[in-house]
Amino acid sequence: MNIDSIQNGVVIDHIRAGQGMKLYNLLKLDETELSVAIIRNVNSGKMGKKDIIKIDADIPLNLDIVAYVDPGATVNIIRSGKLVEKRQMELPETLTDVLVCKNPRCISSTEQELHHIFKLTDRENKVYRCLYCETKAGG
Amino acid sequence: MKRSIIDILDLSTAELEELIATAEDIIDNPDKYAHACDRRILATLFFEPSTRTRMSFEAAMYELGGHVISVSSAMSSSAAKGESVADTAKTVSCYADIIAMRHPKEGAAYVAATNASIPVINAGDGGHCHPTQTLADLLTIWREKRRFEGLTIGLCGDLKFGRTVHSLINAMTRYNGNRFVLISPEELKVPSYVKKGSLKKYNIPYSQTTDLEAAMPELDILYMTRIQRERFFNEEDYLRLKDSYILTPDKLKNAKPDLAILHPLPRVNEISVAIDDDPRACYFKQVLNGKYMRMALILKLLKEAGRL
Numbered sequence: 001m002n003i004d005s006i007q008n009g010v011v012i013d014h015i016r017a018g019q020g021m022k023l024y025n026l027l028k029l030d031e032t033e034l035s036v037a038i039i040r041n042v043n044s045g046k047m048g049k050k051d052i053i054k055i056d057a058d059i060p061l062n063l064d065i066v067a068y069v070d071p072g073a074t075v076n077i078i079r080s081g082k083l084v085e086k087r088q089m090e091l092p093e094t095l096t097d098v099l100v101c102k103n104p105r106c107i108s109s110t111e112q113e114l115h116h117i118f119k120l121t122d123r124e125n126k127v128y129r130c131l132y133c134e135t136k137a138g139g
Numbered sequence: 140m141k142r143s144i145i146d147i148l149d150l151s152t153a154e155l156e157e158l159i160a161t162a163e164d165i166i167d168n169p170d171k172y173a174h175a176c177d178r179r180i181l182a183t184l185f186f187e188p189s190t191r192t193r194m195s196f197e198a199a200m201y202e203l204g205g206h207v208i209s210v211s212s213a214m215s216s217s218a219a220k221g222e223s224v225a226d227t228a229k230t231v232s233c234y235a236d237i238i239a240m241r242h243p244k245e246g247a248a249y250v251a252a253t254n255a256s257i258p259v260i261n262a263g264d265g266g267h268c269h270p271t272q273t274l275a276d277l278l279t280i281w282r283e284k285r286r287f288e289g290l291t292i293g294l295c296g297d298l299k300f301g302r303t304v305h306s307l308i309n310a311m312t313r314y315n316g317n318r319f320v321l322i323s324p325e326e327l328k329v330p331s332y333v334k335k336g337s338l339k340k341y342n343i344p345y346s347q348t349t350d351l352e353a354a355m356p357e358l359d360i361l362y363m364t365r366i367q368r369e370r371f372f373n374e375e376d377y378l379r380l381k382d383s384y385i386l387t388p389d390k391l392k393n394a395k396p397d398l399a400i401l402h403p404l405p406r407v408n409e410i411s412v413a414i415d416d417d418p419r420a421c422y423f424k425q426v427l428n429g430k431y432m433r434m435a436l437i438l439k440l441l442k443e444a445g446r447l
Contacts, residue, residue: 105265107244112223114250121336129332132246133267136332 011076012053012066017041020051023069026098027061034059064092068128093120095128095137103135141444143252143259144436147270147306152313154439158274159281161435162428169202175438176205179446182235183209184227184251185262187243191404191426192262192271196239199433208235228255236446237437239271240264258440260433266300272403273306274436275429279421280360282428283399289316291357295384296364296409298323303403304364305333312337319345320354324383326376327366351384356393361386363402363409363422387411394419401425 015023020038029036035056044050055061058079066073067089077085095118101108108114108130118128118137128137144150150158165172181200185193197207224242228251231238240251241262248261248268263269277287284290292311298304298321308329311317319338321329328347329338338345348354355361363386371377385408386400402410402422414420441447 103245105243105245107224107242107246107250107264110244111225111247111250114223114225130246132249133265134245134332 005081006054006056006078007081008056008058009078010055010058010061011078012055012061013050013074013076014044014047014070015051015053015073016070017047017049017051019070020053023051023066023073024053026065026069029053029055032059062098063087063089064095065098067091068095068098071126091120091123091126094118094131099128099137101130101133101135102138103130103133106130106133106135108132141256141258142440143248143255143261144270144440145248145252145259145261145264146268147273147310149270155274155277155310158432158435158439159278161438162278162431163282165431165434172203172434172438174204176200176203176441176447179203179205179237179441180235181205181207181437182231182238183207183211183262184231184238184240184242185209185211186247187241187263188212189241189263191429192241192269193239195426195430196260196262196271196433196437199430199437202430203434203437205236205437224250225254227251228259232256237441237444239433257446258444260436260440263302266302268306269302269403270306271429271433271436272303273310274432275425276303276307276362276401276403277310278428278432279401279425280399282424283397283421284359287311287314287317290359291318291320292360292362293320293322293351293354293358294329294362294364295322295351295386297327297366297380298329298364299327300367301364304329304362307362308333309337312341312343317343319343320358321345321347322349322351322354322384323347324349324380326380327383351386352390352393355390356395358398359395361394361398361400363400363406365402365405365407365409382408384409385411386414388413388417391417391419 037054039052041049071089071091075087117131121129183196200207224247232255237258239260239262245265245267248264252259294304366381368377398419399421400419
């Protein structure tokens with residue numbers, strides 16, 4: 001399968017296979033009109049299989065989201081067809097307005113214009129908890 | 140500097156000791172504190188039914204010589220008109236010196252605290268935290284045992300939704316040599332995040348059982364809790380579990396003579412009234428201790444905020 005290399009844009013590489021679509025949605029790339037390629041299950045020497053997202057525009061990305069979905073991913077900035085910057089990800093201490101608390105008893109379910117904030121409480125196990133009610137993200 | 144108390148862990152062990160010392164001084168010298176909060180106003184904002192906690196806060200402020208303004212249900216407040224917790228906190232900050240708030244939503248007290256310009260005390264936010272109940276529990280344990288270390292603490296009943304249980308576990312894991320016996324139906328066990336976040340994290344020994352009588356002989360403290368109807372989405376589950384544990388004199392026959400029986404109240408039927416006269420029953424002392432600890436906390440926060 002061929003996907004043209006991009007001249008100016010962002011390549012999110014080394015995404016764990018299966019996480020590409022989740023990342024695409026959380027980055028709200030579905031809401032843009034940019035040319036975006038999601039390449040799934042690419043053969044990788046290191047990872048076996050991986051996903052890649054190519055965005056054909058040099059747009060600011062919320063790297064906290066990339067780090068949350070897959071701290072092993074790399075973000076490559078391409079300008080004039082050349083790699084100018086490679087960013088390694090690190091789990092952010094907080095995630096703001098990325099996730100929504102699933103606890104129906106949480107104040108964030110009713111309070112108007114309240115930011116949805118999650119804090120990293122267990123780096124080893126990648127556990128984030130709601131700042132308000134301490135419910136585990138995704139739980 | 141303004142400071143709020145949302146969780147019992149917002150207070151260090153040194154501060155807990157300071158509050159206990161103040162509370163005991165209030166007990167011994169009530170006149171010394173009778174005008175400590177003259178002309179200061181406590182706003183009690185209770186968006187969920189409460190008798191004990193609201194009255195305890197109000198009695199505490201009156202005994203300190205202060206005044207109280209109050210909202211006693213969501214329906215009688217602007218919350219019924221859709222006002223946010225943030226706006227309510229900002230508005231009440233204009234009228235009062237300190238807020239005690241109960242709200243059915245978890246995290247509501249945090250939102251109030253980050254928006255109020257005066258100290259906020261969490262008087263219960265859904266099933267999340269209820270730090271002043273834990274202060275009442277701690278003063279009771281202190282006055283009965285004169286120590287916080289080397290105790291075997293039995294927690295019985297609803298250990299899943301029981302916010303007082305979680306707070307007490309968090310508070311007591313900070314002291315050495317304590318051991319927990321967690322007694323509950325399978326469906327109402329302590330959530331894993333509490334176990335991971337405190338018991339396992341600090342290597343605190345604990346056991347889990349469904350058998351209260353078997354656990355009884357080893358306990359120094361027995362903390363009974365009510366199965367709370369309001370925490371269930373499903374009435375059938377509540378009905379099935381509500382009578383899981385009923386403490387009767389018969390069940391105490393193998394208990395230690397100096398066992399301290401605590402309960403955050405209200406009680407439904409989980410402790411027989413026949414136990415009320417047993418010297419080991421401490422739950423009404425706990426109510427009184429709650430008032431003294433709230434007095435101590437109000438004083439501390441008002442002083443820190445420069446309002447005394």
